[in-house]
Amino acid sequence: MSAGGEPAVAGGAVAPNKIIAFGILGGLIGIYAAHFLDSMISPVFSFMGALGAICAIVWGADAVRRVCSYGLGTGVPSIGMLALGMGVVASMFGLAVGGIAGPIIAFVSAAIIGLIIGVLANKVLGMNIPIMEQSMVEIAGAGALTIVGLSTTMAGTFMFEEVLTFVIAPGYIAVIFIAGGMGILHPFNACLGPDEHQDRTLTLGFEKGGIAMVIAGLVSAVAGSAAMLPTIMIGVFIWYTSFAKFYELTKRDSYKILGSGLLPSEEELQ
């Protein structure tokens, strides 16, 4: 899938550090806010977890964008699957042993697994991608926060008893796995090409996050229907606004948007 011309420039208007901070802080704040507001005020607030997950998805999409511009030798999708593979192992462990510190333990263990895989990829497999270690840490961490965030919305808490009953045993973890993974890998994959722009790619990250939020809202009906409607409505709102924004940016970036028409003429292509 490398047939996109010369590699895109991995720069962007927003610096990586800002997006990393946005992802980690937004993710963790969302998850903890969902947990505490849910138990203290009202179950309605469990939608905060999905908001946290959206922050993590956008961060993951940016990390994928930076590492994939090096060319991995295989498609962009594989790295998304790797992210969620590491993330799911780490987050199940974190939630199972961590109690109230669960999300942080999940995040840290994902980062450790990611670091080791990054080091192995460069040192043993000889991929020699300068930012591989950092990217793997970021992608695994984003994957773990996405999983924990969406699980928190589905179950109303990240306490493992509930997550186990409402998310893992009925198999909803599978949809988290793939919807989160696609949220992380799809934005860059869909915008691959020499004229890719960071803002357009990340807008798509918000859009896919919105879809994941709608799904999480739907599933939260199983644990208790209070949070379902607000979560779905906010998710649809995020999806709609970011999709509209994405369409605006497509109009800005594309060569031409035509209602219909023939192919560009020979002279036009010169």
Next chain:
Amino acid sequence: MEPLIGMGVLALMGAAATVAGASEDLESDVGSQSNPNSQVQLAPQMMYPHRIYNKAISGEPPSNALMCAIGGTTASVLMTAYSMSPLFAIAMGALFAAIVHGSYSISAFLGRPASQKRFKQPVYLDVLRSHTPVIMGYSYITTFCILVVSYLMIAVLGHPFPLPLLAFIWGITVGAIGSSTGDVHYGAEREFQNVEFGAGLNAANSGNIVRTAESGLRNGIDNSWFCAKFGGPVTGIAFGMTVFLSGWVTTVFNPAASLTMGWLSVVAGVILVLIMIIWNRKIEVAARAAFGPYKEDEVAA
């Protein structure tokens, strides 16, 4: 369970899987997905702008896994939280999955050409409007059939995995099979009908995809029309065979009955695999005899 009922359910699963495989392949042909899409992606760069949908969602396995997992999740939620009937829940699940898939398709169709501004590939909105509903229709059929397979496995054959997870796994599998079999018909033949039949794509022709149709300019629906004659059906047979045969060995020789039966099921599976190795060899010999070598042996000449 009665062995006869088991066989009947298995036959139904095989039939549903066959439909799912065929619709999966045609869905990926309408939208141009997965590996053959690399040529559609490359074409504008080689000065061949086109009117073919560019559905770069990801490889087919993740995108089908997404559809099926969403469908399975929705169906499972509707069945547990609202006690809906399985058929209705599966239909609703497939509908929601098709809508999400449509959104993914649109974002890829807008995103890829917009990132090719310098090659002057326009974004044709009429292609978007005409193809996306077709894509969603096919994805509805695929998801519905996979959910039927997964539901039957759980409800009748007693598989321990939960519905969303099983649907997710079958989604990965149908995508893997679709992109390995039917897509080749689209990528190696339909995209390059302008070169002589009976050869792989010469690297020199990369990106030179066929852009004109019988009348007017070719689009993805023209491609699915062609692939529906061969690529789609054989993909269906492949996925149907996978589901049917992998279930058949344990239904005929049920491991629950005794350990011996379990081992007999393994033996039956190995025999099936050996038959397929020999079959492949027969095809290889026949193909070499029929098509002959492309060049003379230089040593002998």
Next chain:
Amino acid sequence: MIDVVSILSANILYVVLITLGGMLISLSVHFVPVGGAPAAMAQATGIGTGTVQLAAGAGLTGLVTAGAVMAVSDSLPLILAAGAVGAMIMMSVTMLVGAWVYTYGVGVPPASAKIKYDPITKDRQDLYVSQGTEGHGLPTVSYVSGVIGGLLGGIGGALVYYSLMSTSTGLTMTNLIGLASIFAVGIFFVNAVIPSYNIGGTIEGFHDPKFKKWPKAVFSSFIATFLSALVGVLAIGGL
């Protein structure tokens, strides 16, 4: 917090088995003949899809069969064999139907450009490679290699699932199946991606020169899976 030492000492066997399973999956990917995007245009030998996805498709089909058998039997060899058979059937069917498409749909004979003679059938290969390509379709050696890949991947996936399911825990059966199956899927994906980075996305089978690189990927998988096995067993054993 949980008692790390006692959980690990009680389940050390399963940590070892999971690690072994991960290494098997990693090795299996090297056997699966995938040509990536070029193979979809009959431009390279192998199956026209990505390594990760095909290995996952085969391995997870094996996981489904292994899960079905594990629900009714507790014999480890049988569960492993069931996983292997499921994955082998998926691989064989996919490659067979792929051969139909290459032969009847595209009109090319199977041929490899990396070797002159097929090591199994002794057939001449280079003359049957069409101009400007790196081979196409699946010669017998690639087909057999793919079946071996399915075998190892199926055994590996089943081994991971079996070990997670056998870890001593206080979980109910439904919860344990949910947790063990998603852990197995996660470990499977990690171990399918690592070797695909090792071989750069394409390989023809065990006769391919790239196959010699397998120790690197298996070593990486050993470390990655060992870590995953530790956290997996700790998570399940601690409940």
